[in-house]
Amino acid sequence: MKQFFAILAFFAALLGAWEYAANHCGFSPVLVPAPSDVWKYLVAAAQDNSLAEATLVTMKRLGLGYAVGIAIGIPLGMLTARFKFLHNTIGMIALGLQTLPSVCWVPLALMWFGQTETAMLFIVVMGTVWAVLLATDAGIRQIPPLYREAAATMGSSGLHLWCRVLVPAALPHIVSGTKQGWAFAWRSLMAAEIYVTILGSNGIGHLLHYGRELHAMDQVVGLMIVIIVIGFAADKIIFSPWERFLHRRWGLRD
Amino acid sequence: MSLASELAAPPPAKIRLVGVSKNFTTKRGTVHALDDINLEIGEGEFVCFVGPSGCGKSTLLRIVAALEKNFTGTAEVNGKMIIEPGRDRTVMFQEHALFPWLDVLGNVLFGLKLKPDLTNKDRVEVAKYYLHLVGLDGFERANIHELSGGMKQRVALARALAPNPRVLLMDEPFAALDAMTREQLYGDLQKIHAARKKTILFVTHNVREAVCLGDRVLLFSPRPGRIRKEFKVTLPRPREFNDVAMASLAAEITGELKTILAKTIAEHTK
Numbered sequence: 438m439k440q441f442f443a444i445l446a447f448f449a450a451l452l453g454a455w456e457y458a459a460n461h462c463g464f465s466p467v468l469v470p471a472p473s474d475v476w477k478y479l480v481a482a483a484q485d486n487s488l489a490e491a492t493l494v495t496m497k498r499l500g501l502g503y504a505v506g507i508a509i510g511i512p513l514g515m516l517t518a519r520f521k522f523l524h525n526t527i528g529m530i531a532l533g534l535q536t537l538p539s540v541c542w543v544p545l546a547l548m549w550f551g552q553t554e555t556a557m558l559f560i561v562v563m564g565t566v567w568a569v570l571l572a573t574d575a576g577i578r579q580i581p582p583l584y585r586e587a588a589a590t591m592g593s594s595g596l597h598l599w600c601r602v603l604v605p606a607a608l609p610h611i612v613s614g615t616k617q618g619w620a621f622a623w624r625s626l627m628a629a630e631i632y633v634t635i636l637g638s639n640g641i642g643h644l645l646h647y648g649r650e651l652h653a654m655d656q657v658v659g660l661m662i663v664i665i666v667i668g669f670a671a672d673k674i675i676f677s678p679w680e681r682f683l684h685r686r687w688g689l690r691d
Numbered sequence: 692m693s694l695a696s697e698l699a700a701p702p703p704a705k706i707r708l709v710g711v712s713k714n715f716t717t718k719r720g721t722v723h724a725l726d727d728i729n730l731e732i733g734e735g736e737f738v739c740f741v742g743p744s745g746c747g748k749s750t751l752l753r754i755v756a757a758l759e760k761n762f763t764g765t766a767e768v769n770g771k772m773i774i775e776p777g778r779d780r781t782v783m784f785q786e787h788a789l790f791p792w793l794d795v796l797g798n799v800l801f802g803l804k805l806k807p808d809l810t811n812k813d814r815v816e817v818a819k820y821y822l823h824l825v826g827l828d829g830f831e832r833a834n835i836h837e838l839s840g841g842m843k844q845r846v847a848l849a850r851a852l853a854p855n856p857r858v859l860l861m862d863e864p865f866a867a868l869d870a871m872t873r874e875q876l877y878g879d880l881q882k883i884h885a886a887r888k889k890t891i892l893f894v895t896h897n898v899r900e901a902v903c904l905g906d907r908v909l910l911f912s913p914r915p916g917r918i919r920k921e922f923k924v925t926l927p928r929p930r931e932f933n934d935v936a937m938a939s940l941a942a943e944i945t946g947e948l949k950t951i952l953a954k955t956i957a958e959h960t961k
Binding site: 583584586587588589590591592593594597601602605606608685686687688 | 756758775776777778780781782784786788790791792793794801802805834836837850854860
């Protein structure tokens with residue numbers, strides 16, 4: 438409890454110092470918005486519904502791109518784990534492309550697909566798929582052979598072995614891979630929204646971009662806070678239940 | 692298939708091995724893991740394979756389980772060639788090999804779920820029967836990591852027994868346990884063998900363990916892996932691990948084992 442108040446006091450002091458610096462240190466409000474102005478922007482954006490609309494557009498893109506990324510990444514990772522040739526080819530490509538920041542796909546996506554949702558989807562999928570693929574591949578390759586043998590002696594083989602033994606056994610890896618994939622998807626989408634403008638459907642990234650063009654740093658900082666909160670909440674909502682399950686069943690430590 | 696027939700002991704199987712040899716090729720050359728093994732094991736017999744590390748006793752067990760392929764010779768169960776692993780020959784490993792993503796009941800149900808003729812209710816009932824048999828009533832919903840080493844091996848035993856195999860293959864299943872837990876399990880395993888009538892192959896490097904459990908004890912020697920000697924154990928059951936008659940027989944076998952080993956080493960250094 439004492440700790441809680443200390444933390445509260447720290448953040449209150451931080452906000453106070455920021456507010457004071459913005460108002461009394463001669464910074465231009467274009468460069469350093471006061472937290473009270475940021476708050477005012479957030480309230481106004483919530484009232485005129487622009488924030489909710491942009492969030493909805495962004496979440497739809499993210500959900501779709503992430504789902505496609507996982508739907509491709511997990512099966513591909515299973516294949517690369519199963520076949521040595523695919524591991525040495527597709528696996529190699531995945532390893533290379535995973536190191537490529539996904540914003541680097543933007544120029545290509547714009548040339549191929551234009552200012553469209555497809556370009557956006559492409560960038561998010563490219564951001565997600567490799568991390569998920571590599572984690573699945575590593576997870577399945579690291580399964581102790583004993584699990585496979587024990588399952589075989591009880592009559593498990595083929596599809597049953599994959600669904601009931603190999604995938605569950607690789608679950609800790611797959612969960613951490615999809616979590617990493619999520620972080621990459623979120624980053625790529627924000628990059629994509631800043632660079633790819635689609636008329637009539639503005640996501641959070643677009644609002645951020647317009648904030649700069651309008652010199653409205655209260656908007657920019659406000660949206661940055663929204664982006665942090667969404668990332669944080671999604672992590673808790675999507676991954677906490679899985680991690681709790683792994684922790685309880687496997688006895689894994691975080 | 693009904694619950695009653697599932698819980699009825701199936702006729703145990705006999706095993707016949709003729710001229711079984713197995714080589715492992717490694718970077719440093721070829722290892723003769725097994726050389727010309729000829730062995731008949733009767734229905735319901737409890738046979739222990741004893742020998743030092745690297746004598747091929749585990750390899751032979753794995754051949755019967757069909758986990759080891761590419762051997763020469765013939766391996767048959769009830770006159771049928773051993774080709775694929777199967778529920779008629781379940782295995783208990785030195786490491787428990789339980790699945791951490793399933794709870795205790797889920798692990799015991801794993802093999803049962805692959806039997807198509809049972810209803811789910813029957814499966815749960817069978818699983819609970821075996822958990823009771825190994826003394827783990829009330830642990831159905833426990834997670835594997837919450838159990839002690841001895842309890843894990845009990846679950847592994849229940850899981851191996853649950854599909855009602857005709858042969859139970861045990862590969863040093865108690866080697867990693869403390870002495871007290873082990874002695875408890877010797878008693879339990881003898882009780883289960885009496886009740887369930889399985890043909891059991893049991894690999895160990897512990898001679899007293901072999902004498903305590905086996906109807907027959909086979910001595911293996913390494914490089915190449917061969918069966919050197921065979922002892923029939925006719926002591927009455929259930930046997931106590933600390934029984935005097937048993938200890939003296941174990942001492943005799945240990946003596947033989949030492950002689951055989953000394954001979955093997957002499958042959959190799961010649």
